[in-house]
Amino acid sequence: MKRLFAASFMALLLAGTAMAEPAAGPDVALADPVAESRARDLFVDIRCVVCQHESIADSPAAIAADMRALVREQIRDGKTDAEIRQDLVRRYGDYVLFTPPFRWGTLILWLGPLLLVVGSGLVFWGRSRRQKTATAPLDSREEAALAEWISPEPSAESDKQDI
Amino acid sequence: MIVEFGSYALILSFALSVFAMGMATWGRIRRNPVLAGAASAGLLASALAIVVAFGSLIFAYVTSDFSVANVALNSHTDKPLLYKVAGAWGNHEGSLLLWCLVMTAFGAVLGLSRGLPFGLKTSAVAVQGALSSLFLAFAAFTSNPFVRLDDIPVQGNSLNPLLQDPALAIHPPLLYAGYVGFSVCFSLAVAALIEKRVDPAWGRWVRPWALASWAFLTVGIALGSFWAYYELGWGGWWFWDPVENASFLPWLAGAALLHSAIVTERRGALAGWTVFLSILAYSFSMLGAFLVRSGVLTSVHAFAVDPERGMMLLAILGLAAGAALILFAIRAPAIRSMATFAPVSREGMLVLNNLFLTAAAATVLLGTLYPLLLEATTGATISVGPPYFNAVFTPLMAVACILLPAGPLLAWKRGDAKGAVQRLRLALVLAVAGAGLAFLLFDPKKALAASGVGLGLWLVFGAIAEVAERTKLARAPFAETLRRARNLPLGAWGMALAHAGVGIFILGAVVETTFKVESARALPIGGEISAGPWKVQLKDVKIIEGPNYLAEQGRLAVVDVAGQKRERETTSERRFFPAGGQTTTEVGLDFRGLDDVYVVMGERTATDAGEPAWVVRLYWNPWARLIFIGPALMALGGLVSLLDRRLRVGAGPGTRRRKEAKA
Numbered sequence: 001m002k003r004l005f006a007a008s009f010m011a012l013l014l015a016g017t018a019m020a021e022p023a024a025g026p027d028v029a030l031a032d033p034v035a036e037s038r039a040r041d042l043f044v045d046i047r048c049v050v051c052q053h054e055s056i057a058d059s060p061a062a063i064a065a066d067m068r069a070l071v072r073e074q075i076r077d078g079k080t081d082a083e084i085r086q087d088l089v090r091r092y093g094d095y096v097l098f099t100p101p102f103r104w105g106t107l108i109l110w111l112g113p114l115l116l117v118v119g120s121g122l123v124f125w126g127r128s129r130r131q132k133t134a135t136a137p138l139d140s141r142e143e144a145a146l147a148e149w150i151s152p153e154p155s156a157e158s159d160k161q162d163i
Numbered sequence: 164m165i166v167e168f169g170s171y172a173l174i175l176s177f178a179l180s181v182f183a184m185g186m187a188t189w190g191r192i193r194r195n196p197v198l199a200g201a202a203s204a205g206l207l208a209s210a211l212a213i214v215v216a217f218g219s220l221i222f223a224y225v226t227s228d229f230s231v232a233n234v235a236l237n238s239h240t241d242k243p244l245l246y247k248v249a250g251a252w253g254n255h256e257g258s259l260l261l262w263c264l265v266m267t268a269f270g271a272v273l274g275l276s277r278g279l280p281f282g283l284k285t286s287a288v289a290v291q292g293a294l295s296s297l298f299l300a301f302a303a304f305t306s307n308p309f310v311r312l313d314d315i316p317v318q319g320n321s322l323n324p325l326l327q328d329p330a331l332a333i334h335p336p337l338l339y340a341g342y343v344g345f346s347v348c349f350s351l352a353v354a355a356l357i358e359k360r361v362d363p364a365w366g367r368w369v370r371p372w373a374l375a376s377w378a379f380l381t382v383g384i385a386l387g388s389f390w391a392y393y394e395l396g397w398g399g400w401w402f403w404d405p406v407e408n409a410s411f412l413p414w415l416a417g418a419a420l421l422h423s424a425i426v427t428e429r430r431g432a433l434a435g436w437t438v439f440l441s442i443l444a445y446s447f448s449m450l451g452a453f454l455v456r457s458g459v460l461t462s463v464h465a466f467a468v469d470p471e472r473g474m475m476l477l478a479i480l481g482l483a484a485g486a487a488l489i490l491f492a493i494r495a496p497a498i499r500s501m502a503t504f505a506p507v508s509r510e511g512m513l514v515l516n517n518l519f520l521t522a523a524a525a526t527v528l529l530g531t532l533y534p535l536l537l538e539a540t541t542g543a544t545i546s547v548g549p550p551y552f553n554a555v556f557t558p559l560m561a562v563a564c565i566l567l568p569a570g571p572l573l574a575w576k577r578g579d580a581k582g583a584v585q586r587l588r589l590a591l592v593l594a595v596a597g598a599g600l601a602f603l604l605f606d607p608k609k610a611l612a613a614s615g616v617g618l619g620l621w622l623v624f625g626a627i628a629e630v631a632e633r634t635k636l637a638r639a640p641f642a643e644t645l646r647r648a649r650n651l652p653l654g655a656w657g658m659a660l661a662h663a664g665v666g667i668f669i670l671g672a673v674v675e676t677t678f679k680v681e682s683a684r685a686l687p688i689g690g691e692i693s694a695g696p697w698k699v700q701l702k703d704v705k706i707i708e709g710p711n712y713l714a715e716q717g718r719l720a721v722v723d724v725a726g727q728k729r730e731r732e733t734t735s736e737r738r739f740f741p742a743g744g745q746t747t748t749e750v751g752l753d754f755r756g757l758d759d760v761y762v763v764m765g766e767r768t769a770t771d772a773g774e775p776a777w778v779v780r781l782y783w784n785p786w787a788r789l790i791f792i793g794p795a796l797m798a799l800g801g802l803v804s805l806l807d808r809r810l811r812v813g814a815g816p817g818t819r820r821r822k823e824a825k826a
Contacts, residue, residue, distance in 0.1 A: 027683065044549065044550070047546050053404045053405065054402070055549075058395075058399055060396075093544060095546050096546070098546050098548025098550050098551070099551060100533075100545040100551055105537060105543060106537070106545065108529070108533075109529050112525065112526075113526040114555075116522045116525050117518055117522045120518055120521075124506075128504070128505065128506045
C-alpha cells in the first residue's frame with residue numbers, strides 16, 4: 001500500500017514537470033513501466049499524419065509528440081489498445097495505422113504471399129510426382145544393355161559430375 | 164564551354180547507343196561479325212562519351228558554375244570539395260547521369276567480353292544498346308543536367324544538409340552498380356529468348372553478372388541503411404519505407420536469380436525460371452527508379468520528385484519490361500528442362516529457396532504498391548508499414564532460413580534427407596542451446612527473440628557444418644582436412660560466408676530490435692542519463708564553426724553504469740546550415756564491442772531552476788554492429804564466389820577439378 005502511494009506521488013511529480021517542460025522537451029513517460037511499454041508498442045504502429053512514412057515513435061514533429069501524449073493519456077484513462085486504435089481510426093481514417101485493416105479490399109495484400117507459396121509449392125510437388133512416374137525403372141533387358149555400355153571403363157562424363 | 168561539351172557528349176552517347184543497337188541488330192540478321200564488332204565498339208564509345216559528360220558535370224560542380232541550373236539548385240561555394248563532387252549525383256539529373264554511366268560501363272564490358280557465342284552476344288549487345296538508349300534519351304531530353312540559366316545567381320541553393328555526408332560519395336555509385344548491373348542479366352535473358360537458347364552454358368554466363376550486381380546492391384543497401392541509422396538520429400536502420408522497399412525488390416529477385424542460375428548451370432533445369440528472374444531483377448530496378456523519382460509514393464528518402472518525368476520512366480519501364488515479358492510468354496513454353504530431380508535434392512531445396520524469395524519479393528511489392536492501387540480503385544487510404552511486413556514477410560523468410568542449411572548438404576538429383584539432418588545435428592544442438600541461453604540471459608525474457616537468436620545461430624553453425632563436412636573436419640587427419648580446405652572451390656567458401664552472413668544479420672536485427680533501450684531527458688552541463696548498462700554525462704557544449712555550418716557541439720562521456728569499463732568520449736552536434744536555413748543532428752556513436760551507444764543532443768531548453776539544458780536522447784542498441792557486418796559478409800561471399808575459376812567465362816572444367824573428382 002505504501003509503495004502504491006509512492007508510485008502515485010511520483011506520477012504527480014512527473015505530471016508537474018510535464019507542465020513546466022517547454023514543448024520541445026522530451027516526452028514524459030508513464031509512471032507504470034507496463035503501461036509505458038504498451039504505449040511504445042502502439043507508437044510504432046501509428047503513423048505521424050504530417051510526416052512521410054514515419055511512425056510517431058520515430059518522428060521529431062510536434063504533432064507526433066501531441067499524438068504520443070494523446071495515446072499516453074488514453075492509456076492512463078484505462079482504455080484498451082483496441083479502443084485506442086479505433087479512436088485514432090475514427091479521427092484520422094485507416095491511414096493512421098501502419099497495420100492495414102483486414103477486410104475484403106485487403107485480402108490479397110494479407111493472404112497473397114501465402115497463397116503464392118502454397119500454390120506454387122503444390123504445382124512443384126505435383127510436377128515432381130508426375131516426373132517420378134514418367135521415369136519408370138528400367139526393365140531387365142534395358143538394364144543389361146546399360147551394363148554392357150558402361151562396363152568397359154568409367155565414362156568421361158563422370159568427370160563432369162560435381163563434387 | 165566545358166558544360167556545352169558535356170551536353171554534347173551526353174547526346175553523342177545516346178547516338179552511339181542507338182548506333183550500337185542498330186549495328187547489333189543488323190549484324191545479327193546478316194550474321195556479320197564486322198557489324199557486330201562495330202556494335203560492341205559503339206557501346207564502348209557510348210560509355211566513354213558518358214565519362215566525358217559526367218566529368219564535365221563534376222567540373223561544373225567543383226568550379227561552382229551557377230550558370231548551370233543543376234549546379235545553382237544543388238551546390239554552394241562554401242560546400243566542402245567532397246560534397247561538391249558527390250553533390251553532382253545528389254539530385255535527380257545528376258543521379259540519372261550516374262545511372263547512365265554505370266549502365267553504359269556494364270554495356271562496354273559486355274561488348275568486350277569474349278567467349279560468348281556470336282548470336283547470343285550480338286543479340287545481348289542489341290538489347291543492352293536499346294536499354295541504354297532509353298535511359299540516355301530520358302537523361303538528354305527530359306533531365307539534362309547541363310541546362311544553362313539566363314539569370315545567373317551569385318550563390319547556389321546548396322545541397323540538402325542531410326545528404327552532406329561522406330556516404331553520399333559511395334552509397335549511390337554502389338547502389339547503382341547493383342541496380343544497373345542486372346541490366347546485363349536482362350539483356351542476356353532477352354538474347355537467350357531471341358536465340359531460343361537457354362542451356363547450362365547460358366546459366367554460367369549470366370551467373371557472374373547476377374552475383375556481381377547482387378553483391379554491389381547488398382553493400383549499397385547496407386551502407387544506405389547505416390547512413391540512415393546515424394544520420395536521421397532516431398536509431399532506426401530499416402523502416403519498410405517505399406524507397407527502401409524499392410531497393411529491396413531487385414535485391415530479392417537477384418538473390419533468387421543467383422540461386423536458380425546455379426541449378427541452370429549445373430543441372431540444366433529451371434532454365435525458363437532463371438530467364439524470368441533475370442528479366443524481373445532489372446524490371447524491379449526500373450520500377451524502383453520510377454517509384455523514387457516520380458513522387459507517387461511518400462518516403463523519407465524521396466528526392467527530385469516530378470510527376471511528368473515519372474510518366475516517362477513508367478513508359479520506359481512498360482516498354483522494356485513489357486516487351487521482355489511478352490517475348491518470354493511467347494518463347495518460354497519452348498524452353499525445355501533437361502533434367503529431372505526428386506523433391507528432396509539440392510535442386511529441390513534451391514526451388515524452395517526461390518519459392519520463398521519470390522514470395523518475399525511479392526510481399527514487398529504488394530506492401531509497397533497496394534496502398535496506391537487501393538486508393539486509385541476504391542479511394543480508400545491505408546498505410547502499410549512495419550507491422551504488416553513483420554507479420555507476412557518475416558515468417559516467410561524464417562521458414563526459408565530454417566530450410567537453408569540443409570540445402571548445401573543434399574546431393575544433386577536425389578538427396579538423403581536423413582543424412583543431411585544427421586550432419587547438421589551438432590549445429591542444431593548448438594543453435595537450440597544458444598536460443599535457450601538467449602532466453603535465460605536477455606532481459607526481458609522474450610521467447611520469440613530467443614528463437615530468432617537460435618535461427619541466426621542455426622545459419623552460422625549450419626554454414627560451418629557444411630565446410631566441416633566437405634573438409635572432413637575432425638573425421639580425417641588434420642593434414643587431410645587442410646588439403647581439402649585448400650582444394651575446396653572458392654564458390655563453396657563464398658556460399659558458406661554468405662549464408663553465415665545471413666545468420667549474423669538475423670542475430671543483430673533480432674537482438675537490436677527487441678532489446679534496445681531508449682531514454683531522453685533535458686540535461687544541464689554535468690547532467691547524466693542512462694539507458695541499459697550505459698550512462699552518459701554531458702560534459703560541455705560549445706559553438707563550433709564548420710566549413711558551411713555553425714554547430715552546437717556537446718561533449719559527452721560514455722561509461723557503463725557498473726563503472727567497470729573505460730570511459731570514452733563522443734560528440735553530438737546540432738548543425739545549422741545558413742545556406743538553406745536547415746538544421747541537422749550529428750549523432751554521437753560509441754562502438755562498444757558489438758553494441759552501439761548512440762547519443763543525440765537535441766534542442767536547448769532550460770531546467771526548472773533556469774539553468775541552460777539540452778534534450779539528450781540516449782539509445783543502447785545491443786548487437787547493432789552485426790546488422791551491418793552480416794550484409795558485408797554476404798557481399799564478401801558473393802565476391803569470393805565470383806573469383807571461382809569455374810565462373811570465368813571460357814574456363815572449362817579445370818585440372819584441379821578433375822583431380823578432385825578422382826580423389
